[in-house]
Amino acid sequence: MDILVFVGVLIVVIGGIGFLIAAFRTSILWGLACLIISPVSIIYLILHWSEAKNPFFLQLAGLAIILIAGSMGASMPMQ
Template sequence: MILGGVLLLVGSVMFIVNAFKVSVAWGLGVLFLAPVGVVFLVKNWRESKMSFLLSLGGSALIVVGALLGHPVPTQ
């Protein structure tokens, strides 16, 4: 789960940096408004692909770690 959290954090920071590289308006929009991030991802797929995939992989590792790490006790 820690590796997943690190990947998620790195991917998110890369995504925000990519948005600021395009323009300050995109960067602020991505930073404060989630729907703007989706629009930015679609419009700038080539620049944002790696950061998106890192975040997606990190999220998957967190979910898998949470499901496998703490089984729910049965009664």
Template sequence: MLVGGVLLLIGCIMFIINAFKVSVVWGLGVILLAPVGLVFLFKNWRENKTSFLLQLAGLILVVGGALLGHPVATP
């Protein structure tokens, strides 16, 4: 799960940096409003494909680790 979390973090940071490279308005929109992030992703797919795939891989690892992990027994 740690690797998945790191991948998610790296992908998010890359995505935000790409948004700020286009303009400050896109960067702030991506940080503050989730729908703006989706619009930015689809509008600039080529530049953001890597960050999206990193986030997706990280999410799969985190969810998979949570679902397949052994529950901790409580006394």
């Protein structure tokens, strides 16, 4: 289970870096705002969906892997 959680976290981090790259490609101000002020990322995602959708979905996939690994670990008996 630990390896699956690690893979999920790695995918989320890669998606986050991809999101920041997309924001910086749009404008240095968008990139800095997304890096420093978290709620701006949601605004960027909505306004620049075509550039940000792939990293966003990659982050969602990583989150799904983490949740699946967590639910599998919760259902296993303690050893």
